[in-house]
Amino acid sequence: xxxxxxxxxxxxxxxxxxxxxxxxxxxxxxxxxxxxxxxxxxxxxxxxxxxxxxxxxxxxxxxxxxxxxxxxxxxxxxxxxxxxxxxxxxxxxxxxxxxxxxxxxxxxxxxxxxxxxxxxxxxxxxxxxxxxxxxxxxxxxxxxxxxxxxxxxxxxxxxxxxxxxxxxxxxx
Amino acid sequence: xxxxxxxxxxxxxxxxxxxxxxxxxxxxxxxxxxxxxxxxxxxxxxxxxxxxxxxxxxxxxxxxxxxxxxxxxxxxxxxxxxxxxxxxxxxxxxxxxxxxxxxxxxxxxxxxxxxxxxxxxxxxxxxxxxxxxxxxxxxxxxxxxxxxxxxxxxxxxxxxxxxxxxxxxxxxxxxxxxxxxxxxxxxxxxxxxxxxxxxxxxxxxxxxxxxxxxxxxxxxxxxxxxxxxxxxxxxxxxxxxxxxxxxxxxxxxxxxxxxxxxxxxxxxxxxxxxxxxxxxxxxxxxxxxxxxxxxxxxxxxxxxxxxxxxxxxxxxxxxxxxxxxxxxxxxxxxxxxxxxxxxxxxxxxxxxxxxxxxxxxxxxxxxxxxxxxxxxxxxxxxxxxxxxxxxxxxxxxxxxxxxxxxxxxxxxxxxxxxxxxxxxxxxxxxxxxxxxxxxxxxxxxxxxxxxxxxxxxxxxxxxxxxxxxxxxxxxxxxxxxxxxxxxxxxxxxxxxxxxxxxxxxxxxxxxxxxxxxxxxxxxxxxxxxxxxxxxxxxxxxxxxxxxxxxxxxxxxxxxxxxxxxxxxxxxxxxxxxxxxxxxxxxxxxxxxxxxxxxxxxxxxxxxxxxxxxxxxxxxxxxxxxxxxxxxxxxxxxxxxxxxxxxxxxxxxxxxxxxxxxxxxxxxxxxxxxxxxxxxxxxxxxxxxxxxxxxxxxxxxxxxxxxxxxxxxxxxxxxxxxxxxxxxxxxxxxxxxxxxxxxxxxxxxxxxxxxxxxxxxxxxxxxxxxxxxxxxxxxxxxxxxx
Numbered sequence: 032x033x034x035x036x037x038x039x040x041x042x043x044x045x046x047x048x049x050x051x052x053x054x055x056x057x058x059x060x061x062x063x064x065x066x067x068x069x070x071x072x073x074x075x076x077x078x079x080x081x082x083x084x085x086x087x088x089x090x091x092x093x094x095x096x097x098x099x100x101x102x103x104x105x106x107x108x109x110x111x112x113x114x115x116x117x118x119x120x121x122x123x124x125x126x127x128x129x130x131x132x133x134x135x136x137x138x139x140x141x142x143x144x145x146x147x148x149x150x151x152x153x154x155x156x157x158x159x160x161x162x163x164x165x166x167x168x169x170x171x172x173x174x175x176x177x178x179x180x181x182x183x184x185x186x187x188x189x190x191x192x193x194x195x196x197x198x199x200x201x202x203x
Numbered sequence: 204x205x206x207x208x209x210x211x212x213x214x215x216x217x218x219x220x221x222x223x224x225x226x227x228x229x230x231x232x233x234x235x236x237x238x239x240x241x242x243x244x245x246x247x248x249x250x251x252x253x254x255x256x257x258x259x260x261x262x263x264x265x266x267x268x269x270x271x272x273x274x275x276x277x278x279x280x281x282x283x284x285x286x287x288x289x290x291x292x293x294x295x296x297x298x299x300x301x302x303x304x305x306x307x308x309x310x311x312x313x314x315x316x317x318x319x320x321x322x323x324x325x326x327x328x329x330x331x332x333x334x335x336x337x338x339x340x341x342x343x344x345x346x347x348x349x350x351x352x353x354x355x356x357x358x359x360x361x362x363x364x365x366x367x368x369x370x371x372x373x374x375x376x377x378x379x380x381x382x383x384x385x386x387x388x389x390x391x392x393x394x395x396x397x398x399x400x401x402x403x404x405x406x407x408x409x410x411x412x413x414x415x416x417x418x419x420x421x422x423x424x425x426x427x428x429x430x431x432x433x434x435x436x437x438x439x440x441x442x443x444x445x446x447x448x449x450x451x452x453x454x455x456x457x458x459x460x461x462x463x464x465x466x467x468x469x470x471x472x473x474x475x476x477x478x479x480x481x482x483x484x485x486x487x488x489x490x491x492x493x494x495x496x497x498x499x500x501x502x503x504x505x506x507x508x509x510x511x512x513x514x515x516x517x518x519x520x521x522x523x524x525x526x527x528x529x530x531x532x533x534x535x536x537x538x539x540x541x542x543x544x545x546x547x548x549x550x551x552x553x554x555x556x557x558x559x560x561x562x563x564x565x566x567x568x569x570x571x572x573x574x575x576x577x578x579x580x581x582x583x584x585x586x587x588x589x590x591x592x593x594x595x596x597x598x599x600x601x602x603x604x605x606x607x608x609x610x611x612x613x614x615x616x617x618x619x620x621x622x623x624x625x626x627x628x629x630x631x632x633x634x635x636x637x638x639x640x641x642x643x644x645x646x647x648x649x650x651x652x653x654x655x656x657x658x659x660x661x662x663x664x665x666x667x668x669x670x671x672x673x674x675x676x677x678x679x680x681x682x683x684x685x686x687x688x689x690x691x692x693x694x695x696x697x698x699x700x701x702x703x704x705x706x707x708x709x710x711x712x713x714x715x716x717x718x719x720x721x722x723x724x725x726x727x728x729x730x731x732x733x734x735x736x737x738x739x740x741x742x743x744x745x746x747x748x749x750x751x752x753x754x755x756x757x758x759x760x761x762x763x764x765x766x767x768x769x770x771x772x773x774x775x776x777x778x779x780x781x782x783x784x785x786x787x788x789x790x791x792x793x794x795x796x797x798x799x800x801x802x803x804x805x806x807x808x809x810x811x812x813x814x815x816x817x818x819x820x821x822x823x824x825x826x827x828x829x830x831x832x833x834x835x836x837x838x839x840x841x842x843x844x845x846x847x848x849x850x851x852x853x854x855x856x857x858x859x860x861x862x863x864x865x866x867x868x869x870x871x872x873x874x875x876x877x878x879x880x881x882x883x884x885x886x887x888x889x890x891x892x893x894x895x896x897x898x899x900x901x902x903x904x905x906x907x908x909x910x911x912x913x914x915x916x917x918x919x920x921x922x923x924x925x926x927x928x929x930x931x932x933x934x935x936x937x938x939x940x941x942x943x944x945x946x947x948x949x950x951x952x953x954x955x956x957x958x959x960x961x962x963x964x965x966x967x968x969x970x971x972x973x974x975x976x977x978x979x980x981x982x983x984x985x986x987x988x
Contacts, residue, residue: 071251072244074475076425077508081913084425113244121205127242131234134878137886138717139241140248140425140475168921172913174425174476175717176882177889178921 042106046070047115055102061087062097065112072113072143073097076172083171086144087112094151096170113143116150125191126150129184137175145171149185157194161186228726229941232878233736235722237473237715246473249429249445250505257431258287258333260494260504261340262486263347264514265322265329268583268906269356269369272320272349275330280343285335288497289343292318292329295493299376300459302489302516303551304448304482304589306692306753307458312390312550313377317459317489321354323371323548324585325906326514328486333494333502356906360522360545360580363388371548371581380554380579388581390550393558395636396574403537403572407528411609415523415601416972417955419545420898421512422590423918424716426475428487428515429505432495435468440495443470444488447477447714448754453746455484456492470745477716478890479589480515482756483551512916513908516588517900519556519579520545523601527609528572533623535570535609540602542577544594547586553579556587558635560594564602564952566632566842567649567682568624573633583906589756591887592951595685596894603681603956604971607963617960618657618680625649625682632684632842640690641838646934646944648870649682649844655868655930656680656846665964666850676852676863679960683845683952687936687945688759688837695767696750696834699728699775703819703828705799705812707734709741709771712752713764718947719879720760724768726875727940731772732811733798750834758843758945761875765940766835775831783814786823841936841944845869847888847953849925851961853968858981860965861925862892862958867950868930873942877931884929884950891954893919896974 041054046065055064062085065073076084080099088111089095116124126149129135136142145168152159152167159167164182173181240246277289295317303311318328330347334340355369362368364387372385380391404410430444440462446452446469453469456462474481487504494502506515521544528537540561546553561575590596610620626632626649631642657680660666666676697711709728713720721741729739742748752764779801780791787794787803795802802808809817818827850864867884874880897917901909910916935942959970968983 069253071247074248074425075250076427076475077913079508079912079914082425082508113242117243123239123242130242131238134232134235134719134876134882136235136238136241137719137882138425138476139237139246139473140717142241143244146242162922165921165924172423172425172918172920174423174478174890174918175886177885177887177919177927178924179885179889179927180878180882182921 040103042102044105045109047111053102059102060098061100061102061105064102065097070112074140074143076140083144083148084141086147088147088151094148113146116146125188126185129188130181133180133184133187135176135180135184141171141173145173145181153189153192157189157192159186159189228729228736229875230873232876233722233726235719236725236736236741237721240473248426248473248475249431249443254431254501254503257501257503258335258494258498259337259340260491260502261332261344262328262490263330263344265325265327267322267351267353268325269354270322270351271354272322272329273352274350276348277330279346279348280332283339283343283346285339286332286343287335287500288333288494289347290318290331290493290497292316292320296460300455301378301551302483302485304451304484304756306451307454308378310380310555311553312379312383314372315549317493324583325908326585327548328490331490331494333498356583358582358584358902358906360543360582363580363582371583380550390546390579390581391554391557392578394576398572400537400539400572400574404528406536408531409612410526410528411612412526413605413608414971415604417521417597417600418973419517419520419900420894421515421517421900421916422478422480423512423916424476424478424480427506427508427511428485430488430491431501431503432491433501434495434499439466439468440492441468441470442488442492443472445474445481446471447474447481447716448756449714449746450712450751451754452484452488456488459489460492460496468745468747471714472744474716477755478591479593479756481716482589483516485515509912512900512910512913514585516551516586517547518590518596519587519594521560521597523560523598525601525605527605529609529613531613533613533615533620535568535624537572538565538568538570539574540565542598544577544579545582545584545587546579547582547584549586550579550581551586551588553587556594560598562633562635563595563684563686564598567626567684569626569630584902591890592948593757595952596891596955599681599683599952600955600973603953604959607960608969618653618662621653621682622650625653638690639838640840644842645938646841646872646936647844648932648934649846652844652846652868652870652932653682655932656848656866659866659928659930660848660850669852673855674852675855675965676850677961677963677965678848678850679957679962679964680846680848681953681956681960683847683949684842685758685945685949685952686840686842687762688840689757690838690840693753693757693759693763694834694836695752695764697764697767697771697832698750699771699831701775701779701815701829703815705738705810705815707739709739709768710749711741711743711764711768712746712749712754713743713760714755715743716755718755718883719876720755720764722879723761723765723875727765727768728772730941731769731776732796734811738799758947761943762841762939762945763835765943767833769940770833770835771831774833775829778829778831779814782818782827782829839938841872841939843869843871843944843946843949845949845953847950847957849954849957849961851958851965853962853965853980855966855984858977858984860962860977860980862896864926865892865954866928868932869946869950870932870934871946871949872934872936872939872944874931874933875941875943880931880946881929883946885927887948887950888927888954889919889924891951894973895955895958899974
């Protein structure tokens with residue numbers, strides 16, 4: 032094994048606010064190196080950029096499928112995974128609370144990616160319509176829930192977030 | 204929880220196990236017991252552990268649909284540095300088995316080895332490699348030289364049954380199924396008649412016939428099939444794997460390799476979906492076990508998504524023919540359903556899926572004279588298997604489409620026709636002839652489901668039509684029925700420990716792959732004591748720690764494992780009462796258990812926590828540790844029902860169409876966790892819509908899967924959803940835990956026929972082949988005009 036590792040390189044990234052060195056192998060994707068470093072919330076659902084389970088928020092790129100990004104290109108970047116949704120005291124984000132409250136997570140495998148898609152949406156749109164939420168999830172495959180409770184949970188979280196306008200003013 | 208929170212809490216109250224909530228857990232939408240891990244990314248699936256010390260496993264897959272392996276030259280592969288093992292069919296046990304995930308022997312032919320000398324579908328494993336790096340494993344796979352004798356292949360059941368067709372399984376095998384004719388590729392052939400169908404047809408005013416085709420689809424659980432296998436420090440084989448039936452998996456692996464059951468352990472960590480594909484012990488699991496046994500090392504074998512799509516067991520494609528005799532007044536005088544099922548390369552679930560495809564949908568319309576005939580046929584395609592709905596998706600598409608055509612033939616409204624013929628409480632379901640089940644149904648809410656769905660949309664008035672008459676809308680309805688376990692086959696045993704702080708540890712081998720089984724078991728146990736769900740821990744994740752449970756299939760868990768859990772909790776409650784009564788010199792029956800308290804006839808009470816602590820410490824007598832156990836095994840399988848109603852809009856100039864609305868009224872007995880019940884209903888319905896509208900796994904004429912990967916497999920995405928409404932029509936199932944029946948499969952059955960019926964209602968075009976496409980509607984419009 033040591034022989035094959037000789038060619039390994041490394042990058043520095045800032046994961047959820049913590050600076051970290053990642054060993055990378057030639058041609059490796061960001062998803063693969065994150066997972067090898069123990070960031071198992073980044074799921075490998077297809078390895079072809081279709082299912083959204085490996086979503087991360089990558090620096091200025093925003094929402095990104097980490098299975099499509101070469102790890103070598105991420106040196107110096109900020110990366111947010113679902114763990115980054117927790118506040119400094121380890122409390123759940125309203126999105127996470129609403130997913131729990133509304134039975135929006137079944138097997139859970141898609142959930143980190145779905146939550147990051149939702150988080151990314153709420154950064155751009157604080158009072159999203161149901162349609163906008165569905166569109167934001169268009170790059171995520173969930174095979175268990177049929178999405179309905181996820182959409183409801185995201186809408187409920189949006190209404191709870193401080194910068195959301197009163198619900199009556201949104202398009203509901 | 205954090206240390207600071209715990210410190211605060213214990214300083215404040217001196218106890219840690221009490222919360223303000225005293226809600227009865229059953230019937231409440233409590234959060235899932237595993238929910239925190241799911242939303243924080245902390246849940247650990249099979250591959251979410253460090254595996255730096257593991258060898259990488261890789262299978263070499265057949266490029267041919269049918270070939271005999273003359274020889275395999277592995278020398279070059281073995282010569283690659285860091286390759287630890289190369290296995291071929293010559294290295295694996297001679298004894299054949301079926302991957303079909305029922306308790307031994309399982310209703311399926313023993314027609315496969317871990318690696319076969321004859322490969323029968325593209326993608327079948329031919330050899331397997333374990334190496335110290337993924338790169339070396341891949342190079343080794345490429346270096347294996349296989350001399351194939353390519354054989355003639357056959358992909359269609361009708362052709363496979365012809366005398367001159369190639370025989371897929373010429374060697375005699377064990378456990379042949381009913382009327383098997385292996386030389387003609389017939390895995391089983393069945394006939395089940397009640398009454399006199401010929402006579403029934405003679406009494407009819409009209410006889411209506413139709414043929415309905417369903418396609419091959421994949422489960423596509425989001426976590427691909429993955430196994431990490433190793434030999435532990437007691438020389439036992441351990442599999443950490445994506446299974447929904449840990450105990451059956453252990454049994455199958457042990458049998459295949461001739462190991463003591465106790466020398467195999469199966470760990471089911473969090474599992475990313477299942478839907479039936481993980482009911483079977485799949486080649487990934489057998490091969491991982493073989494490589495670990497061969498090398499003595501830890502081996503990791505993860506299917507790529509593309510592999511999983513190509514080679515995992517599929518839903519069986521079926522041709523369903525239905526003939527029904529009917530009188531002008533709407534009475535069904537006779538019904539004959541004939542099904543030909545394509546089981547692919549191996550007879551996985553061939554006979555049981557075939558049987559279920561007819562018996563479930565036919566049960567909805569009890570008629571004196573009914574006949575089911577059918578056969579399952581080998582072809583050189585990826586094997587079929589168990590998939591949510593289990594044949595009833597195909598059968599319900601056929602029968603519920605057909606029922607509309609029968610109603611149309613006598614000029615009766617299809618909802619009214621259903622209402623006149625539908626099963627009622629006290630009637631019998633149509634059970635397989637060999638079934639040992641008790642068919643009388645005690646809770647049947649299907650008529651109420653039908654009425655609720657119709658009322659919700661205003662069935663009688665029909666849909667509001669768009670102003671532009673180019674677009675036509677229609678309503679279509681379908682009734683569905685599923686089961687709650689396989690009668691006299693499911694078995695579950697549960698053990699519940701009263702911990703010394705009054706919390707409960709529930710040990711039960713349920714196969715939760717996301718559906719919420721562990722939560723429901725926790726709710727049931729908690730409810731017996733009036734505890735909240737936080738006071739219960741459910742341990743379900745490995746075969747050493749849990750007693751036998753068949754696992755998650757046949758919609759059995761809530762009903763079977765739930766009953767075992769309730770019995771174990773009541774057994775424990777009885778022991779608590781006995782000991783409490785001893786302390787208070789009173790009768791056990793006079794001790795009450797409610798709201799987490801133990802109450803005595805003299806009006807005094809103590810918390811269960813205080814009781815457990817005193818029992819444990821021996822304050823009032825000998826030290827006591829209380830454990831309750833319960834088991835459940837039954838000839839009963841209560842049926843959940845649903846009415847599913849679709850509204851579609853069709854563009855008459857192009858055939859393009861859209862499903863606008865899907866109403867799901869479901870009778871699952873009592874809903875033990877309404878939010879999770881709704882999740883099952885919606886999740887099933889949307890998967891059913893995928894089968895209806897877009898999903899298909901196509902094969903070319905050489906038997907090659909005709910998709911490059913997930914990007915070519917069209918599932919439902921969030922923007923594709925129609926308006927989906929769910930109505931839980933509660934009945935009370937007297938034999939269920941807290942009145943519950945199952946809910947996991949009943950809602951996947953209806954969308955296909957409901958949408959087909961709605962298309963017909965909109966534009967008078969009957970689509971009898973899945974998936975329903977704009978092109979097929981367009982063809983129908985052209986024929987009609």
